[in-house]
Amino acid sequence: MSYPATVRSVGINKIGGVEAIEDLTLPFPKRKPNELLVKVEWGGVNFIDTYLRSGLYPAPFLPLPMTREASGVIVELPSDEALLQSEEFKLRGFKRGGKVAVGNTGSLKEYISVPWDSYVYPVPDAVSTRVAVAALLQGMTAIAQVTESYNVQKGDLVLIHTIAGGVGLLLAQLCKARGATVIGTTSTPEKAELATVHGADHVILYKSEDVVQRVNELTRGLGPHVIYDGVGKDTFDADFKMIRRKGTIVSFGNASGAVPPVPLFKLTEKNVKLLRPTVDKYVFTVDEKNFYGTELYRLVASGELKINIHGEYPFTADGVQRAQLDLVEGKTTGKLLIKVSNE
Numbered sequence: 272m273s274y275p276a277t278v279r280s281v282g283i284n285k286i287g288g289v290e291a292i293e294d295l296t297l298p299f300p301k302r303k304p305n306e307l308l309v310k311v312e313w314g315g316v317n318f319i320d321t322y323l324r325s326g327l328y329p330a331p332f333l334p335l336p337m338t339r340e341a342s343g344v345i346v347e348l349p350s351d352e353a354l355l356q357s358e359e360f361k362l363r364g365f366k367r368g369g370k371v372a373v374g375n376t377g378s379l380k381e382y383i384s385v386p387w388d389s390y391v392y393p394v395p396d397a398v399s400t401r402v403a404v405a406a407l408l409q410g411m412t413a414i415a416q417v418t419e420s421y422n423v424q425k426g427d428l429v430l431i432h433t434i435a436g437g438v439g440l441l442l443a444q445l446c447k448a449r450g451a452t453v454i455g456t457t458s459t460p461e462k463a464e465l466a467t468v469h470g471a472d473h474v475i476l477y478k479s480e481d482v483v484q485r486v487n488e489l490t491r492g493l494g495p496h497v498i499y500d501g502v503g504k505d506t507f508d509a510d511f512k513m514i515r516r517k518g519t520i521v522s523f524g525n526a527s528g529a530v531p532p533v534p535l536f537k538l539t540e541k542n543v544k545l546l547r548p549t550v551d552k553y554v555f556t557v558d559e560k561n562f563y564g565t566e567l568y569r570l571v572a573s574g575e576l577k578i579n580i581h582g583e584y585p586f587t588a589d590g591v592q593r594a595q596l597d598l599v600e601g602k603t604t605g606k607l608l609i610k611v612s613n614e
């Protein structure tokens with residue numbers, strides 16, 4: 272098959288505000304023998320895009336196409352024959368024309384070439400590439416948080432900050448399905464309603480209610496067994512007031528800014544366990560990718576995990592700028608997508 276010499280992309284050439292996002296024309300990806308070539312249909316917008324664009328996290332290369340995730344169709348398998356015949360490769364189930372979701376920094380371009388053993392997941396027939404990308408990073412994050420950061424059990428009291436967000440709505444569903452009592456925080460009654468539909472038992476409107484006092488009442492003074500906090504700087508100190516003795520605080524994001532360094536002695540007040548995990552270090556080996564990829568799309572295909580898509584934005588600098596602004600300004604619930612090409 273013949274391919275064009277260049278691909279369209281949207282990304283940055285320098286660190287900066289949203290105005291740094293521009294339309295790019297990049298060379299067609301050079302495929303290594305161990306790589307899959309994917310024709311991209313969707314890109315998924317995440318907070319990490321804004322961290323890389325603003326310099327909070329270092330950009331690994333420039334120009335840097337935006338989006339940390341994409342989905343589409345495999346147009347070329349690896350050219351390494353020995354690899355194609357290996358059991359490990361066959362286990363992944365990749366085939367030409369097969370749908371895949373890819374967790375890869377710099378994915379927002381018409382074609383991407385990715386190592387077969389990187390963050391690439393086959394998508395089952397029952398799941399569209401649109402839903403597959405919407406579920407990918409936030410879904411794996413949520414599954415890893417309820418399984419590995421703290422293994423949520425029936426009867427647990429769980430507090431989820433920004434419960435109507437992308438990760439938040441998924442955490443709510445997973446915790447509820449495990450039999451936990453789910454308490455969430457959010458900014459508006461509309462977002463609270465959405466969280467309730469997705470499994471929240473109690474939603475606290477943090478702009479008008481005293482969160483610490485409400486959590487104290489709802490947990491009869493004991494505090495939650497676990498707090499999932501993707502807000503970061505603004506909520507971190509209050510987490511220590513709310514968490515129960517021997518509870519777990521999972522600080523997994525920086526929507527309001529990074530949490531400053533914490534003195535170790537802070538943990539002794541209640542013998543708290545504190546984690547600052549990233550999904551990449553939970554989903555790392557080929558076995559872990561098989562496990563999490565299969566589990567995520569099983570839950571999505573069966574309807575056990577509902578994927579809430581906030582909106583689709585065009586594959587232009589203006590579209591990506593608007594998506595990032597909507598995300599950081601807290602205007603969204605669920606997932607933001609960039610439509611790169613037709614399914």
Ligand SMILES: NC(=O)c1ccc[n+]([C@@H]2O[C@H](COP(=O)([O-])OP(=O)(O)OC[C@H]3O[C@@H](n4cnc5c(N)ncnc54)[C@H](OP(=O)(O)O)[C@@H]3O)[C@@H](O)[C@H]2O)c1
Nearest residue numbers: 318412433436437438457458501524525526527549550601
């Ligand atoms: N560790 C990992 O591996 C990993 C992976 C994926 C995502 N994350 C993190 O998870 C968090 C949530 O990500 P998401 O994609 O699901 O986003 P999101 O929750 O859909 O969007 C962010 C929400 O945070 C709330 N918020 C509270 N304070 C805010 C502030 N100062 N500025 C902006 N928003 C604020 C807003 O909801 P309200 O209106 O309800 O306040 C806003 O809608 C992010 O911090 C992200 O970095 C971490």
